[in-house]
Amino acid sequence: MPHRSLTAAALLAGAVLALTGCAQPAAKPPAAAPASDDHGAVADAAEVSEPQLALLTIDPEGGVRQLDLLDETETELGSVPAPERTATDGRYVFADSGEGMSVIDSGRWTWDHVDHFHYYLAEPALLGEVAGRGAATVATTLSSTTGGTGVFFAGSAEAVLLDTRALSQGELVERFRLETAPHDGMVVPIGSFALVTEPRDGVAASVSVVDEDGMPVPGRTAACAEARGTITTRVGAVIGCADGALLATVVDGAVEIERVAYPAGAAAPRATDFAGRDGRPTVAAVAGDRHLWLLDTRERAWTLLAVDRPIVQATAVDDQAQHVLALGADGRVLVIDGASGQTIAQTEPLVAESLAIDAGAPTLVVDQHRAYLNAPAERALYEIDFADGARIARVFSPPTTPAFLAETGR
Template structure:
């Protein structure tokens, strides 16, 4: 049985909060508050009152991420978006455990997030929803915002559409139509969908990912071939001369704190955006430490947002961990095959996983040691392939969240305490899709 519910977050004392407010006011000239460490430090009590409306002062300060009508908060407004197979959507406030309203979606085939927006694909194309909560890094601290959740718009297309997001650009690739569009990130924040560019003749199994003010694309050397090269495009979709790195079997991607990762049969290509005015993107190949079979290569990368370490299932062997800062792969071999993994951080080296027995595991990426194991809480979900494939791990600085479709619940895991289950959230419908927002 899971442990009794525990307070999910450390309490911010009045003294710490006063110090945080003072430091932020000094650094940002009245733009809002932060924790004393500059990191996420949610309270276990309740959602705080706004530190100030995100109006004139906040919105006039470049890079703070405010929009009219939003309130700047003293801490991140972390929430879970839980989506049922028919698109019914519910929200969970992780500061209080209370339910919050989110717009329903068309029956989705996939739901992803960049920490603010929900991108849901369905038979009619892509639906974009603003969750109303987001975090904006700003130097040595971050700004946290709260607004009303709202539908933003749609992009017509097929059920296999794939989306990648950055603050300024969002790409939507429709493999069924062989086309992709580039959306204006600022327009999404203002509540509308605006196309900046459209690309035709895009490989059906290719990728198109924002990197700074440019795009990273996978392409094939000949028509009908699988993508085998990573190259750089400008924001309008024109190839940048002199870019192109071999990436056989290119097909998976994630964006880390360092850059865009593209998985290859022989490792990965890392695309790093420069700080120069032209927004140059450098491509670098990171090979596996030894030859890897196709069945054991890293595919579905997962990680805590804005951290340098990412992870993926390694076939039947365990988990791959890629440190994009050190340009280093590590293989963690486990006794039981894994169905999902996610990397937490490069400081404590924690990886959270779910194995085929339905247990939640915590792993040490340095030593490969299993540091925590739960009971087989997801055993019924593991027995149904469609439900097993839907298991998702979302991680933040303090907790991990796992959906249990068969059990109609979300598990909250303390990944710093041997995979202890700290809370359970029952869901009214089958939680087929899970996304954490506010990060």
């Protein structure tokens, strides 16, 4: 298993020029398809005519199941160590137990070619464990067959870049594993590079660019006070900072980092957890319980919206109607006008009991046509047609508690 282990001092040895100003380039680079000529195909996978959407759930004991949204059949995939949190890129689900991270391959993925898509179906599999201690922060790209997947273990202060192409072939391969000073950090893949956070006084304070072997790229460091939260959009990779966000793109084979500052005078908590529909430029983040941030990565601009009721999650749909979906503190799913912040449709309180007790956190996920919500205490999975007045399209009753939810096949 190829990997490289470096200290934080070695990581910074080549980073001699701090790009704290991060001036914006004269022209915004266009979105690009994943750098691959195989259109996302891998051996033993069938290309199909439509997305193979499914809901993958994990129960509190680690039992993994996948519900096919086309024919409503359910498959038991096995079990992993009981997770404390999960993340997904739409194909793989990363289940963090606090003593390592399990990787689950749903066997379903979409390859985005910008103007069209390719859809694939393969056998699902439990790929194994990535060693590490403490909470694992996962950062993914828009491709599940190329590039890298970043994992940072807060307890052991290790920054790991997994080879995503190897994952697509059923192998766990670490491109690098860096030893850093203790902090809640991130490893964010971008093209054939990655951004790795560096701490000051135990808090992430900057990011440095490294290549796919973990070697620092000279002159590519940017300040990012209290770095927290990341997401990849069609435009580039986002990292949240105390004063706004960094947006990393690859231009002419090199990483460019821009700073997108919060609007002057904006009085709201910062964004720390971004969510949005896959492949779209705009993402959302909760800002306290009465506001939400929208970050348009194409326009390099923030918008602060006041909402008309308390919310606990938000995700940008970014369709022509500028819809934002949110989970209200009372357990309702809200369709919010992204221009005014007003609620234009809502469900009944679907997860009020789950929010009131420690039964697993409900997670709201969205694709082009539907939203999905797990209800651990209510032991249900909801499919919501957000464009049709937040209509409940289907309700599924899983045989085990759906403590964690990921939509796969996206």
